[in-house]
Amino acid sequence: MYNGDAIVAACDQLAAISADAGQLTRCYLTPEHARANAQLAQWMQDAGMQIWQDAAGNQWGRLEGSDPSLPALVLGSHSDSVINAGRFDGPLGVLLAIGVVARLNGAAQRPARSIEVVAFADEEGTRFGTALLGSRAVAGTWDPAWWDIVGRDGVTLRQAFVDFGLDPDRVHEAARAPEHIAGYLEAHIEQGPVLEAERRSLGVVTAIAGARRFVITIGGEAGHAGTTPLALRRDALSGAAEAIVAIETLARAAGIVATVGSLETFPGAVNVIPGEVRMTLDIRAERDEDRDRTLNGIRETCDRIGETRGLAWYWQETHTAPAVACAPRLVETLTQAIEAATGPDAGPVLRLASGAGHDGMAMAAICEIGMLFVRCERGISHHPDESVQARDVDDALNAMSRAVSTLVD
Structure with a gap:
């Protein structure tokens, strides 16, 4: 996953893991969720990471830094989908994060700070109607009242945990201590038309609505x-x-x-x-x-x-x-990285707010967050016509790699 073509191909491969033939539907705590975690875990291992699945079903990988005592920088997005989804909403960010780690792991000098990649298991809330379950578990903001929620298939969240092989009484073990996290960065398709209208491949998110x-x-x-x-x-x-x-x-x-x-x-x-x-x-x-x-x-x-x-x-x-502001230092780091990755002819880096929710909203409870947007065709999202260009993914990989290198050295 060293370039845009490889990442787009991996998104295609992941999209084949679906509950519905002929369309992409991948929900929390389902067999498809388990298969996606297994595939992502393999790619994380291939990039040189140690892997684990946490107590809420999120898939993690970690590239150990030269100084393991430093708080880790977390990169990621989500692996679940809406019904009849597109291929890039969520998985693109996870795969870009794996690509960044693969590049840095191949560098001559190992970064000082450890890097962790997470594929959050339930950002969309498709099965149980309550979004951000995966990242809320990591942020330590899990609500016990959720256990009795009945999913669209008639199964309670508690029973779904058991069926997936997780222990509901241990979900608190997914929570991460703020002192162990240096920040959270996520790349995501814009899910809107602004970047395309402005002819920009990338943009920096200032806040999440x-x-x-x-x-x-x-x-x-x-x-x-x-x-x-x-x-x-x-x-x-x-x-x-x-x-x-x-x-x-x-x-x-x-x-x-x-x-x-x-x-x-x-x-x-x-x-x-x-x-x-x-x-x-x-x-x-x-x-x-x-x-x-x-x-x-x-x-x-x-x-x-x-x-x-x-x-x-x-x-x-x-x-x-609640609305969440991205950390000014991460906004500036991403802005400089995009400028370097796209060149002076691309014009000033666009800064825009996200109208869509993201896992960063939950992660903001324990660390600073930053987000990078990738242009998507006609702004279409949550639909099979969702599309990105490999050259834009190349820009995103270059920019994210530069930003992460700055933050972990």
Whole structure:
């Protein structure tokens, strides 16, 4: 994995490890997760690392430095996926990290500081609906209330641990002490169109937007579609539709993003007024106060809709992550590394915030974080059409190698 072509090929190989034929789906604590860990472990060993799987199912490798007493620099990303995913969201960062270690291990002088590579096992939250489980375990912020979460396959998180061969009572052993970690660096596809629009292969992340997610149940009253006058209806779906438009309007005015990504109606018959609706809300902003102020406005608007239409609203928060700023020294180190890797003709290095969540949000609880973005075609992500260019991956490998060399020598 000394160049972009090799890393892209490895992403293709990893994408073949999937629960679904013909598409990429790889979820936490599944047989596919185990197979991916085994393949990544082999590549880590090939790069000269000692390997282990931690108590939460994350896969690790370590290249020992000349002074093992120094805190280690951690590189990585995640190995899990959404349903029908692309090949590069997560794995590209893990494989770039392995490529960096392979280069440094082949250098004439071993770095002073040890380097660790981690493939976090559950960033997306696809199976259990709660993101960042792998990195939260490492950060020591695991919530025991998660054990009773029932996954999309009907299995609790606790049972999934047991089925995978992990001991739920030992998950705390995955936590790393802050004094043993010098920092965390992650390379990731941008998942947006800015770099492509600006004709840049790489960018530096300044902050990761804070996110909150909810499952919202709207209670109305079912009735016959032909015999109940409109004025007497308590139509949960009509209330949801009004709320969705209001959510978009309020988010647009605040300059943030909010998404209703799932909508279910009950009883779901063509001739029955919907008596209940369940929908999700994902709301994000670079500043937590902007996000939460807009969320309060959304809830007040939903309450007014409920009063007018005779509907009850029930909110269940399923995920919360505060906005996280990247460390200024790591932002500067990555900026200088990109300048050196891409040359003076590339123009000033772009600095941009990430609207998507990343494992760095959890790792920020125990260390400084830095992130590098890699251009992706049309900004497409979480989709099979996700695509990167090998030459951009070459730039990323060169930049990450320079940055890491600076930080570990």
